[in-house]
Amino acid sequence: xxxxxxxxxxxxxxxxxxxxxxxxxxxxxxxxxxxxxxxxxxxxxxxxxxxxxxxxxxxxxxxxxxxxxxxxxxxxxxxxxxxxxxxxxxxxxxxxxxxxxxxxxxxxxxxxxxxxxxxxxxxxxxxxxxxxxxxxxxxxxxxxxxxxxxxxxxxxxxxxxxxxxxxxxxxxxxxxxxxxxxxxxxxxxxxxxxxxxxxxxxxxxxxxxxxxxxxxxxxxxxxxxxxxxxxxxxxxxxxxxxxxxxxxxxxxxxxxxxxxxxxxxxxxxxxxxxxxxxxxxxxxxxxxxxxxxxxxxxxxxxxxxxxxxxxxxxxxxxxxxxxx
Numbered sequence: 269x270x271x272x273x274x275x276x277x278x279x280x281x282x283x284x285x286x287x288x289x290x291x292x293x294x295x296x297x298x299x300x301x302x303x304x305x306x307x308x309x310x311x312x313x314x315x316x317x318x319x320x321x322x323x324x325x326x327x328x329x330x331x332x333x334x335x336x337x338x339x340x341x342x343x344x345x346x347x348x349x350x351x352x353x354x355x356x357x358x359x360x361x362x363x364x365x366x367x368x369x370x371x372x373x374x375x376x377x378x379x380x381x382x383x384x385x386x387x388x389x390x391x392x393x394x395x396x397x398x399x400x401x402x403x404x405x406x407x408x409x410x411x412x413x414x415x416x417x418x419x420x421x422x423x424x425x426x427x428x429x430x431x432x433x434x435x436x437x438x439x440x441x442x443x444x445x446x447x448x449x450x451x452x453x454x455x456x457x458x459x460x461x462x463x464x465x466x467x468x469x470x471x472x473x474x475x476x477x478x479x480x481x482x483x484x485x486x487x488x489x490x491x492x493x494x495x496x497x498x499x500x501x502x503x504x505x506x507x508x509x510x511x512x513x514x515x516x517x518x519x520x521x522x523x524x525x526x527x528x529x530x531x532x533x534x535x536x537x538x539x540x541x542x543x544x545x546x547x548x549x550x551x552x553x554x555x556x557x558x559x560x561x562x563x564x565x566x567x568x569x570x571x572x573x574x575x576x577x578x579x580x581x582x583x584x585x586x587x588x589x590x591x592x
Contacts, residue, residue: 445591451491453585458558461586472499473587485568497586500559541569
């Protein structure tokens with residue numbers, strides 16, 4: 269019976285070709301008509317020579333087509349040589365370690381460590397115990413070096429000197445706290461924002477310079493908050509109704525007594541949105557007693573508003589001011 273895949277002849281009744289492994293059609297009619305692919309067409313058919321199976325190493329194939337596995341035994345002398353080489357390498361490593369002083373029993377290395385620690389102590393002062401009462405350290409920045417780690421915070425500088433076997437930590441007083449702002453994304457009323465700012469150790473932010481204005485508006489843009497409460501509130505007195513900072517400080521950036529109402533408007537170089545402050549909502553007549561900073565058409569300006577703003581604005585929050 270010939271294989272229809274490789275053309276080699278197999279024993280009659282075989283199910284698979286012993287040369288290529290293809291399944292043989294066990295049908296007498298098909299077998300009678302089947303002939304090798306390379307057989308001549310003149311009727312004198314000859315059987316082609318068997319096809320040698322393809323193998324990565326043909327010498328491992330037996331006549332039956334089964335791969336003969338050859339054992340690879342390591343000669344005894346080679347094994348002994350490898351063991352001897354391993355022992356020599358281990359011995360050389362031990363000799364090098366002793367020569368370098370790793371296993372030396374003296375205390376020279378520990379003495380050097382102690383000297384390094386004493387030198388570091390001379391550059392730092394004693395720990396300020398008042399820091400234990402603060403309970404937390406905020407706005408810390410950590411810088412890691414090869415052998416020294418320096419942690420700098422707003423009120424305390426912590427210096428850690430690491431040696432081979434000992435770590436000593438000392439602290440010194442840092443420079444005065446810096447003035448900065450924090451933008452908080454939170455859908456809260458003006459009164460809730462004021463309480464949260466004071467609870468965080470700051471106050472609801474006030475703006476008293478162009479630098480402050482630029483800083484606050486930039487932080488709000490980065491945070492993606494377009495409506496934020498500020499620390500300003502309406503004042504109603506015998507002299508009139510106006511806005512003032514909660515601290516009672518100068519009303520710069522809100523208004524100036526020497527300026528006219530039109531000078532407060534942003535289109536005239538002021539900081540109020542056009543037509544503000546109105547003190548009342550034009551549609552509902554609700555009093556708008558709180559100061560808000562908002563972003564309209566990518567332009568930041570001041571506006572008076574009420575807690576009703578929570579119903580209309582999604583991106584709302586407040587600004588905390590620290591160390592004013």
